[in-house]
Amino acid sequence: MAGIIGYGIYVPRYRLKQADAAMTWTSWSAGEKAVCGADEDIVTMAAEASDKAIKHAGVNSEQIGSIYIGTASSPYIEQYVTPVLAETLELAPETTMIDYCGSVNSAANALLGCLDAIESGRIKCGLVIGSENRSTAPGTDGEASFGAAAASYVIGTDGIIADIEGMHTYSTLFIDRWRGVKDSWVSNYFDYRFDREFGYEKHIVAACKGLMEKLGRKPEDFTYVILPQPDDRLPGLTAKALGINRELLAPGLASILGDLGSSSVFISLAGILDKAKPGERILLASYGSGGSNAISIIVRDEIEGKMKNPGTSLDKYIERKQYIDYIGYLKITQALTRAPY
Amino acid sequence: MRGKVAVIGVGMIPFGEHFNKGLEDMAQEAYIACLKSVDKGIDPKEIKAAWFGQWSGGMIGQGAQSGSMLASMIGNMEIPITRVENGCPTGSDAFRNACIGVASGIYDVVLALGVEKMRDKPGSESLIGAGGGKGGGLGSHPSWMMGTGGPSLQALYATRQMYELGCTMEDFARVAIKNHHNGIFCPYAHYRFEVTMERVLNSPIVCWPLHLLDCCPQTDGAAAAIVCRTDLAKNYTDKPIYVLGSNIGLDHANYWDKHNFTEMLATVRAARGAFEMAGVKPEDIDFAECHDCFTNTELMNVEDIGICKKGEAHKLLEAGEFDMHGRIPINPSGGLKAHGHPIAATGIGQLCECTWQLREESDQRQVEIKNGIALQHNCGGPGFGVSCVTILSRSL
């Protein structure tokens, strides 16, 4: 089976206090979130994260057989962004370039696609990126909570630092968040209990249980558990439903960087890998649009041979910040624009 | 060229903000003034060719300019007219080509006219808006062109002048102080008020290290000159001014190809060639009109022309050597800084000033004429890659 050869992340430096947005619309949201600068987007973030991942992995661009990006915030409905990344990362035209769009489960699906391609023998090594910068509109809950980040992973069969033992998916038709083609923001059904129990929790639990059954694993086998973090409460509640000690959960990022969408579990994974020891096992489950992918990762000895540059760790990106105010945020997201004349 | 070409008439309109005049109005007034300036009179039909300097016409909705536009303006469809555009040296290059037309022996009497309408747009949209970075020219991808508005191209030089040559913002301000002072005495200047050191240094920073008052204004204007074969000059005037040489020097338009940022090779090349053509040296010139589109540019020009060594100009300026009554006056007209910079008219306007100064007709701003030799210089174009230097003399 394939595994992680290297990884890199990028988090923008700008921070908005979530309450600054929420309270303008007589609502509340705790903490702060990471925001793209006016000249940043999922492509620029993915480029920097991938550059770091490729350097960490120690592979050449010629070795990358496929590049995948998973996002719910592509700037285009028709036109891929992976070709832009292929240019800046200097990949060959023979590299398969695929954008997985339309769900915050997209990056996990991209990883699944990459693993399938490796298993089929078509490629030996692929680049998988989760990059999110979801569109927000004034007064929406996403305006307060959606954060921006990108995480990039080199996946392959040579030079593995962490094996992917297996993946299991569970999907149904379930709608909690959506964005129609004519909308410029993401809507929310706003029934927390319904969406948690029959959306987030149900699919994650099913995917994880299915994975553990397939691999013959038990909750006690895992040192770390990574679940998506649209807020700080859902992971804990779902851990309980899974019968997993919530102490094992990755640190909460929802009030520090915001809801990172597709990139959420992969940012958390990078944070865990920054510190993980050989032999430790990680349970990771994604969720979005009624789909959950669960994977089991086991860290190899080789991780210690590939020391990461501390300057590029998740902790460093969290530390590096510059506050902007709500007006600044409205200008960056172009919710507030200057009259043309 | 030396010995073949004489200036027999020059005319211009005062440079300024002429909201009530269009391109045609200004061109016609300058042309009429030029005809009238020929002491012994001239029949317009004696002019057998013309060169029409016009830089921005197409850009500001005046329509793409061509020779036929000037023909219409001056009411003469019988002669060949070429429209010249070569960046900021447009007017000078129109004049240079007119001189070549005479020196070649093909034409006896020719006209060079430059006119620019800049104030049909608000000041902020003019040069500062230009170069906003969407295509046009060699290497025109937005990521190379962003942030390269007018002042930034000279500001990049100013930063190195401060770093390598020891120039300070006060040194740059001194250029503005001198030129504004000179402008008071020139009835054609755009600005005719003094500025103090405080006023310049307190004006807003437009593009660090340049302040608003380090930048020349956006100006409308027109100027014209008539040149003819030397042996015919005395038919028209007892005070012909001879063109000893006129040369264009070039350099890379792309900033990343430049050899350094304290010297503009376009000026160096233009001046070197012009001095060779003229058979004179920098020490021989009495005064110079040079291209101070920004204050730091004047310091660079003076060094690049060869009037002093690299790094010396700001010291000589501080010592008063470039003042109107200093050892070698620079920009007695007020320069682009105070006299204004209607791009295609600027060069010919400077040549008007040189002509009046050499004829000692400059009233209160008259500089001392010792050798009777003047130098006129412009630089500009994309990436400041074009320069034109012309050397005039009151004797052959």
Next chain:
Amino acid sequence: MSAPAPASPVFWRFNPEIFRLIGVKCKDCNHITYPRRKICPVCGSLNIEEYKLSRKGTVHTFCINWVLPPGLEPPVPLVIVDLEGGGRYQGIIAEVDDPGQIKIGDKVEMVLRKVDTDRGINVYGYKFRLAEES
């Protein structure tokens, strides 16, 4: 005439320069430049080959724009950078908190940024960022 659209051949032709920094180097005078061309702009030689520029360098000179055309928010520092291994690059410094901190000699690195959006298409290119010590 309006500017060419990002979908036009003008932009497409520059992809190797813009993304992969493929310029040219003259084998006779060693001058490095871009966009690619067949004749050295300095010495006129035809002996010219492709050369990939580095994405790192030091500030050679700079200025800080405070007055800008619409679409750019001031301050915008413009720099000429001496690239590692040769050649120079003209660009903007992104993400600088205080432009007063920029000095000649500062180490910079290129980062991909969105430089424009036109007719719904994003145009990407490199800007510089002051190198962080790590």
